Amino acid sequence: MHMMDTPLLLNGFIQRAERHFGHKKIISRTAENIIHEFTYKEYAQRTRKLAAALETLGMTKGTKVATFCWNHHRHLEAYFAVPCSGAVLHMVNIRLFPEHIIYVVNHAEDEIILVDDSLLPLVETVAPHFNTVKAYVICGDDVDLSKTTLPNAYSYEELVEAAPDDHQFPEDIDENAAAGMCYTSATTGMPKGVVYTHRSIVLHSLAMSFADGVGLRENDVVLPVVPMFHANAWGLPFACVNLGSTQVLPGPMFTPQLILDLFEQYKVTVSAGVPTIWLGVLQEQKSNSRDLSELRCLICGGSASPLGLIRDFEEMGIAYYTGYGMTETSPLISLSIFTSDMSDYSFAEKMEVRTTQGLTFPLVETRIINENGDVPWDGKTMGEILVRGPWIAAEYYKDERTAETFKDGWLYTGDIGVFTKDGYIRITDRTKDLIKSGGEWISSIELENALMTHEKVFEAAVIAVPHEKWMERPLACVVAKPEFKNNISKEELLERLAKEFPKKWVPDDVVFLDEIPKTSVGKFLKAKLRDELKGNVQKI
Amino acid sequence: MHMMDTPLLLNGFIQRAERHFGHKKIISRTAENIIHEFTYKEYAQRTRKLAAALETLGMTKGTKVATFCWNHHRHLEAYFAVPCSGAVLHMVNIRLFPEHIIYVVNHAEDEIILVDDSLLPLVETVAPHFNTVKAYVICGDDVDLSKTTLPNAYSYEELVEAAPDDHQFPEDIDENAAAGMCYTSATTGMPKGVVYTHRSIVLHSLAMSFADGVGLRENDVVLPVVPMFHANAWGLPFACVNLGSTQVLPGPMFTPQLILDLFEQYKVTVSAGVPTIWLGVLQEQKSNSRDLSELRCLICGGSASPLGLIRDFEEMGIAYYTGYGMTETSPLISLSIFTSDMSDYSFAEKMEVRTTQGLTFPLVETRIINENGDVPWDGKTMGEILVRGPWIAAEYYKDERTAETFKDGWLYTGDIGVFTKDGYIRITDRTKDLIKSGGEWISSIELENALMTHEKVFEAAVIAVPHEKWMERPLACVVAKPEFKNNISKEELLERLAKEFPKKWVPDDVVFLDEIPKTSVGKFLKAKLRDELKGNVQKI
Secondary structure, eight states, rough: OOOOOOOOHHHHHHEEEEETTTOOOOEEEEEETTTEEEEEEHHHHHHHHHHHHHHTTTTTTEEEEEOOSSSHHHHHHHHTTGGGOOOOEEETTSSOOHHHHHHHHHTTTEEEEEEEEGGHHHHHHHGOOOSOOEEEEESSSOOOGOOOOOSSSSEEHHHHHHTTTTOOSSSSSOOEEEEEEEEEEOSSSEEEEEEEHHHHHHHHHHHHBBBBTTTOOOOOOEEEEETTTGGGGGHHHHHHHHHEEEEEESSSOOOOOHHHHHHHHTTOOOOEEEEHHHHHHHHHHHHHHOOOTOOOOEEESSSSSOOHHHHHHHHOOEEEEEEEOOGGGEEEEOOOOOOOGGOOHHHHHHHHHHHOEEOTTTOOOEEEEETTOOOOHHHHHHEEEEETTTTTTOOOOTTTHHHHHTTTTEEEEEEEEEOTTOOOEEEEEEEOEEEETTTTTEOHHHHHHHTTSSSSEEEEEEEEEEETTTTEEEEEEEEEGGGGGGOHHHHHHHHHHHHHHHHGSSEEEEOOOOOOOOTHHHHHHHHOHHHHHHHHOOHH | OOOOOOOOOOHHHHHHHHHHHHHHHHEEEEEEEEEEEEEEHHHHHHHHHHHHHHTTEEEEEEEEEEEOOOOOOOOOOHHHHGGGOOEEEOOOOOTSHHHHHHHHHHTTOOOOOEEEEEEEHHHHHHHOOOSSOOOOEOOSSSOOOGGGGOOSEEHHEEEEEESOOOOOOOSOOOOEEEEEEEEEOOOOSEEEEEEHHHHHHHHHHHHBBBBTTTTTOTTEEEEEOOOSSGGGGHHHHHHHHHTOOOOEOOOOOHHHHHHHHEEEEETOOOEEEEEHHHHHHHHHHHHHHOOOOOOEEEEEEEOOOOOHHHHHHHHTTTTEEEEEOOGGGGEEEEEEEGGGGGOOOOOHHHHHHHHOOOOOOOOOOEEEEEETTTTTTTOOEEEEEEETTTTSSSSSSTTTTTHHHTTTEEEEEEEEEETHHHHHTEEEEEEEOOETTEEEEEHHHHHHHHHHHTTTTEEEEEEEEETTTEEEEEEEEEEEEETTTTOHHHHHHHHHHHSSSSSGOOSSSEEESSSSOOOSSOOHHHHHHHHHEEEEEEEO
């Protein structure tokens, strides 16, 4: 052994926070009008006590401990108490369909569940179907155990209160041991599980510290809007503890107003969420302006951000980083930062860069391949995006669908994209939604984005329908805004598209619908649309 | 296997540079008036060709390949060609005494040696004593092989020229495999070897990218003044390749004038070196000012920087980071960055922070212990500094002195220091040089620094001499500036010290010397002084 074999463990993160940043703050909104503020020193102490309490409930190395929790300090305590004990934190996505929740809890074999008091109605409904759960721990400020139908229920605060002060985390954890797990909803079938290791979370957290990237620092004040039950809140809670950054956790049921109030009050410097959030926040800020002079960047992912949204924030001096990732990738693997080559780009060109999914991080490799092999960096040639690296999953947990997605050492993301001339990733579609028409690949997402900028359109999905000559042709499925429901024509929509896209890309027909079917997490269920509309024979 | 077991390898760094930053520049000064400028794409291609060439000379996995080279592009090619082939790069410190050079080459069992043509006279003298060397590769712009007495000598450029274009690095290297090695001179006896692994170098390189730290980025232009034969040029060449940063390598025999010219011409943003370098650069800049508006920071280590030096650079808007480390620690483990707590510090207080060795990096742990255990963070209580982490050596290479330094999983640095109230490390002495007087620890370094600010003093060493009552007492050994040689008194020096230090700290006597004996790398040889002056009986 030449160099020390010090393992990469989350335990080192919380030790560092307590030792060097014990006086720094965590601010947590636990319910409407309730803000809890405490220090990293108190946080570390409570986290160890939580670990001790969970061990009395049967937690041991490898035990799966699930959370049904919003973004608050108790969830953050579980984020470290469980993996630093050698157990596995299963962050359940509370937005899954009930049958999927039952599946994931049973499939993961969760033995202890932490649940917010505000989410008890949800969990009480499904709990009778859980096969392996031995205890429920109810998170809240004022928990009344007599009010729940859950068996073996405990109060989080009472458990922590009663736990010994001198509990220590074990020191013999392997860096490749499981630390956390999330399930990702599948287009068909049950959700698929991804297991993170200490090593993968540590390395992903370091990437959040890279100056070429988010560049997270100790002096940042970080508010993750993205839920801690969704892809680890993009890894921010872990990275913040390592650096001693101030954390502001917005709790349940927040609004754009609340987010902006928190931004202003706590001088938030970094936040992260999906485009819908930022659209709401921008609208609120325009009508009721807060002081955002400390806010240095927003991290955005999940779906494409409209150019106007990005530009409006950037014009306020707030960097709007688009990232790329998924549950299988921890999640961040790229970010739309600027390199030195872009220093003489115009503002418009820079904004164009910000709409891409960005430059691949160090330690991670990406490829985009189609039937001709690796695509050129031309911004046009589409292919499927492949990813490899130390924070990329190698498999789905106990799932035979692993073989479809993990091949030759690469994760096949199922996303279709291009490399821009700068080598930045730009997502153009999902593999399953791509339209292959006469040898040409047509991006359903680009057509949808164009349709959704039309003033009469509420939402739009573009799908492939079978075609005799061209194999597939695009069909536009459009939901009109209520006020235009009887005043919208196929022609005006197709004319708009004809101005922006090559002739072959323009759909041959438009179908007006009352709504687009969606998955439990709000994504378009195009498979269902395709199934229903496959009989829509194209005219050309 | 939950997550991909992608190893942390230097191979990924050079792949990333070539793929994403192939057009970025490396600027290399190979000799007086010769500047070679080329791209990362060309660099990667030449590096693979060098690897192929070295393999024809017998390099295979585990082979030790030594370099006797200044900071230039050929050395940078070897930095990756050797480890990315699974072999081990031994960077020989050309400033070692000849007998030590012979020892390290034989002890490492180097089989191939790369040597600068300008260093041939040195190597030719010692080469007859090398036991394992099979080939010499001479680095230069215009090498004439007939002019060297070295056996089996090859021209670097001819080898690279003749090598195949299609050579590929192997893909089956273990992240814990040896990648590089350096020897560190010992106070007594032969130098001690440290072997770096791919994993340790990769993780250390990532630390150079942390925003809380040097924050190295792609858009940086980095000029390492610290030699590439000394602790990996503090890891900068590795980190730069990973990020695609522009590198400016200053070559042999540089001067403050040359460094400043390069800073201005190439708009250098980051540089690194020892205080002596920055003293010379500052003096030159004051008399002949260059445009340093792009220079954002200097990294300094090796010995303490005078406060005035730091302040002068900071007043120019250049951050002056003091770091801490040694060959055994890759080297950087801490840096004098500012945390949010210091945001309301006065300029003077901030400069005080910059004189410390700074905050310990993530993933690394430091302790300072004395006979009472861990010292409090009071800025006063001294103890020995201990370090642990994934880029800290676990042993000396095939050396029984390992047991003296590596104990209970910690590296005992032999440095004496304190933790400031902010938890920053401040070095106060070497274990061997510390003066233990009547139960009190007296820092020889602080006394020396004070003496060296005296206008009549050229240099000063303070050593312990035996004392009947107090066990040890400090003795000052002073070399006067030539112009004051006959006009300097013990009394004026001791009076100066009495103003700054507690009475017990003030030496009882001053000995005037013509010079302070030094090691081959310029450090005071206090052991020799102690030996010669131990008969100097103290009066009190």
